[in-house]
Amino acid sequence: MKSNTRVARINENEELKTMEITKEQVLQALSQIIDPDLHQDIVSLGFIKEVVICEGQVKTTIELTTPACPVKDLMKNQAIELISAIPGVQSVNVEMTAQVRGRERSPEEMLPGVKHIIAIASGKGGVGKSTVSVNLAVALAQKGAKVGLLDADIYGPSIPKMMGCQGEKPLVEAQKLIPIRRYGLSIMSLGFLLEEDHAALWRGPIVAGTVKQLFGDTRWGELDYLIVDLPPGTGDAPMTTAQIVPLTGVIIVMTPQEVAASIAGKSAILFRRLNAPILGVIENMSEFVCPCCGTVTQIFPGPGARVFAEKLRTPFLGSVPLDPAVSRSSDEGVPALIAAPDSTQARAFQEIAGQMAAQISIASMAGK
Ligand SMILES: Nc1ncnc2c1ncn2[C@@H]1O[C@H](COP(=O)(O)OP(=O)(O)OP(=O)(O)O)[C@@H](O)[C@H]1O
Numbered sequence: 001m002k003s004n005t006r007v008a009r010i011n012e013n014e015e016l017k018t019m020e021i022t023k024e025q026v027l028q029a030l031s032q033i034i035d036p037d038l039h040q041d042i043v044s045l046g047f048i049k050e051v052v053i054c055e056g057q058v059k060t061t062i063e064l065t066t067p068a069c070p071v072k073d074l075m076k077n078q079a080i081e082l083i084s085a086i087p088g089v090q091s092v093n094v095e096m097t098a099q100v101r102g103r104e105r106s107p108e109e110m111l112p113g114v115k116h117i118i119a120i121a122s123g124k125g126g127v128g129k130s131t132v133s134v135n136l137a138v139a140l141a142q143k144g145a146k147v148g149l150l151d152a153d154i155y156g157p158s159i160p161k162m163m164g165c166q167g168e169k170p171l172v173e174a175q176k177l178i179p180i181r182r183y184g185l186s187i188m189s190l191g192f193l194l195e196e197d198h199a200a201l202w203r204g205p206i207v208a209g210t211v212k213q214l215f216g217d218t219r220w221g222e223l224d225y226l227i228v229d230l231p232p233g234t235g236d237a238p239m240t241t242a243q244i245v246p247l248t249g250v251i252i253v254m255t256p257q258e259v260a261a262s263i264a265g266k267s268a269i270l271f272r273r274l275n276a277p278i279l280g281v282i283e284n285m286s287e288f289v290c291p292c293c294g295t296v297t298q299i300f301p302g303p304g305a306r307v308f309a310e311k312l313r314t315p316f317l318g319s320v321p322l323d324p325a326v327s328r329s330s331d332e333g334v335p336a337l338i339a340a341p342d343s344t345q346a347r348a349f350q351e352i353a354g355q356m357a358a359q360i361s362i363a364s365m366a367g368k
């Protein structure tokens, strides 16, 4: 009886070995994976770049629209599971790659080598735009994206200090400024060009011209994402930016105060009027987690940014807790993500960067 079973098993194995696996079977299996953001299966989305079948071994490459995809690991595991279930498959190798897809651009548009320009805005000053810009840019670069960071706050450029490159002077080649490189990013700021403590007090057309120059006269090269840190509010510089550069979209940063919410609402309306889509809302300084006892204290009373995002019918991308370490690391010129990569705030920035990248993919696929 026992030996009969063994013979049967051996036959079964022989059968599996000779069973031919087809590319169609693999694609059929992979088509069960739905991209949660793009709401389409990954085969129709054109994500499958390669299927190699050699006897019982299957190798496939899945190319995502961003290296910061928040569901990358989940998709990989799903793919392995689904391919393994095909009769005859003995081993599976799934490679995950990414190619950020840009919007359709006409060659005469500004910065043709930059796939996505994302502005970080707020209605109120001091809510953490620059802190968020720096850390999101670093998070995307750490995931393997090519990232630039433009400090468009010409009234009070703070990026050089936050990135620890204050006092550096960009080289000029063929009348173009060469960005300063730090923490894997290409950075440009008026702060590199002004003498220290020389406050810019410019108005109207000069502001527009300066912002345009910082964009256009810098040799950014090929970038997946250019993160633009805007000055607060609805003045000349933020609005000019929305008009002169082809923005993929705007991210609104706010604290959970109701007052901040109504001001943020005004800036969101203005950006939308200028045809700059709002890609999402980030809440900063949400709550304070006591490092000694872990007690969570709500700093600002109010409905919070989540409710604001719902009202605006835009995604809520996440929140960053108030943490003295964030402020300290900015002052020391080392972004929180680099200074304390395993901290709660670093994880918050990584998660938000993933959500933001997903929204950018959605916006660019919708625009095609
Ligand atoms: N999550 C946080 N926890 C603690 N401190 C923070 C946090 N986010 C920002 N800060 C601190 O708050 C201050 C304001 O932040 P930041 O300069 O990023 O704001 P901003 O919106 O860019 O300001 P402005 O409108 O002047 O450009 C800084 O001292 C910064 O270090």
Ligand SMILES: [Mg+2]
Binding pocket: 129, 130, 131, 153, 158, 229, 230, 231
């Ligand atoms: Mg700022």
